[in-house]
Amino acid sequence: xxxxxxxxxxxxxxxxxxxxxxxxxxxxxxxxxxxxxxxxxxxxxxxxxxxxxxxxxxxxxxxxxxxxxxxxxxxxxxxxxxxxxxxxxxxxxxxxxxxxxxxxxxxxxxxxxxxxxxxxxxxxxxxxxxxxxxxxxxxxxxxxxxxxxxxxxxxxxxxxxxxxxxxxxxxxxxxxxxxxxxxxxxxxxxxxxxxxxxxxxxxxxxxxxxxxxxxxxxxxxxxxxxxxxxxxxxxxxxxxxxxxxxxxxxxxxxxxxxxxxxxxxxxxxxxxxxxxxxxxxxxxxxxxxxxxxxxxxxxxxxxxxxxxxxxxxxxxxxxxxxxxxxxxxxxxxxxxxxxxxxxxxxxxxxxxxxxxxxxxxxxxxxxxxxxxxxxxxxxxxxxx
Numbered sequence: 001x002x003x004x005x006x007x008x009x010x011x012x013x014x015x016x017x018x019x020x021x022x023x024x025x026x027x028x029x030x031x032x033x034x035x036x037x038x039x040x041x042x043x044x045x046x047x048x049x050x051x052x053x054x055x056x057x058x059x060x061x062x063x064x065x066x067x068x069x070x071x072x073x074x075x076x077x078x079x080x081x082x083x084x085x086x087x088x089x090x091x092x093x094x095x096x097x098x099x100x101x102x103x104x105x106x107x108x109x110x111x112x113x114x115x116x117x118x119x120x121x122x123x124x125x126x127x128x129x130x131x132x133x134x135x136x137x138x139x140x141x142x143x144x145x146x147x148x149x150x151x152x153x154x155x156x157x158x159x160x161x162x163x164x165x166x167x168x169x170x171x172x173x174x175x176x177x178x179x180x181x182x183x184x185x186x187x188x189x190x191x192x193x194x195x196x197x198x199x200x201x202x203x204x205x206x207x208x209x210x211x212x213x214x215x216x217x218x219x220x221x222x223x224x225x226x227x228x229x230x231x232x233x234x235x236x237x238x239x240x241x242x243x244x245x246x247x248x249x250x251x252x253x254x255x256x257x258x259x260x261x262x263x264x265x266x267x268x269x270x271x272x273x274x275x276x277x278x279x280x281x282x283x284x285x286x287x288x289x290x291x292x293x294x295x296x297x298x299x300x301x302x303x304x305x306x307x308x309x310x311x312x313x314x315x316x317x318x319x320x321x322x323x324x325x326x327x328x329x330x331x332x333x334x335x336x337x338x339x340x341x342x343x344x345x346x347x348x349x350x351x352x353x354x355x356x357x358x359x360x361x362x363x364x365x366x367x368x369x370x371x372x373x374x375x376x377x378x379x380x381x382x383x384x
Contacts, residue, residue: 024049031055044069060084072097083107090118132156144169155179164190255280260300
């Protein structure tokens with residue numbers, strides 16, 4: 001009968017209170033769904049006897065505090081959903097006793113603050129969802145206790161910046177999802193410095209996100225899936241990330257200013273046949289697919305084979321001329337040396353002759369020639 005029941009679904013009823021030993025007759029129960037009720041109080045022994053319970057849904061109720069006192073009775077619990085409640089704050093050791101918990105969902109729990117040691121004891125937690133709360137900063141210190149965390153969803157919160165080392169300590173993080181953070185404006189350089197195992201990054205529907213600092217996504221050797229969809233990006237830097245190594249890429253629904261700086265992205269989209277990416281600017285290219293726009297339309301005057309061929313030819317000629325000059329100098333190096341010696345010798349000889357000439361005709365020895373003046377005789381003038 002009921003003692004063999006493994007799954008119990010009580011979702012969508014009008015339960016308000018869970019009294020003590022309510023489920024003690026269900027020792028083999030593995031999954032219990034109490035979501036979408038009006039539960040506002042849970043007795044500390046309500047879950048007594050549920051030693052096999054692995055999945056518990058308490059989401060979408062009217063709980064104002066985390067029901068910490070009842071958790072020690074759930075030593076086998078692996079998955080807990082307590083979102084859509086009105087907690088406001090997560091106190092220290094909020095999940096004490098749940099040492100085997102691997103999935104924790106706190107989406108829409110009304111959180112304003114998370115105490116430094118709220119997640120203490122969750123040593124094997126793999127997935128955490130804290131979306132749709134009112135957190136004004138990424139809870140870096142609090143998250144650092146979860147060093148085995150592999151997936152984190154933290155969108156729909158009120159932070160404006162992903163700061164440097166914002167996810168410090170999460171060395172095993174493989175997936176980060178930040179969707180719908182309406183106030184997020186910037187991702188700082190070094191925000192993901194310690195997350196070297198990151199494989200999937202989702203930055204989507206963040207309407208004010210227009211700036212990802214150079215180097216903020218660099219140094220992620222395992223990144224294979226990148227979604228930058230529906231943000232406020234007008235352009236993307238070619239050095240932002242190792243684009244060719246991505247298996248999945250989505251940069252659609254951004255107000256792109258299509259010019260020659262995005263030529264590399266156009267060529268990448270053409271090669272990959274990736275998501276439909278439309279131009280927003282200039283007006284002449286508005287709503288046109290970037291991968292269908294020609295390089296000339298993007299204002300790339302020097303794009304194409306001829307300019308590159310000309311530049312390559314000039315560079316090749318300069319290299320060839322330099323090499324030929326070196327060979328000639330090397331081959332006739334002896335003659336050049338002898339000519340240089342002759343030039344130096346002739347120069348010294350000329351200098352010596354000049355010196356001797358000046359010595360021979362020094363000022364003291366130059367003879368003075370005196371021309372005697374002749375007496376002028378007066379010529380008589382005859383008057384007529």
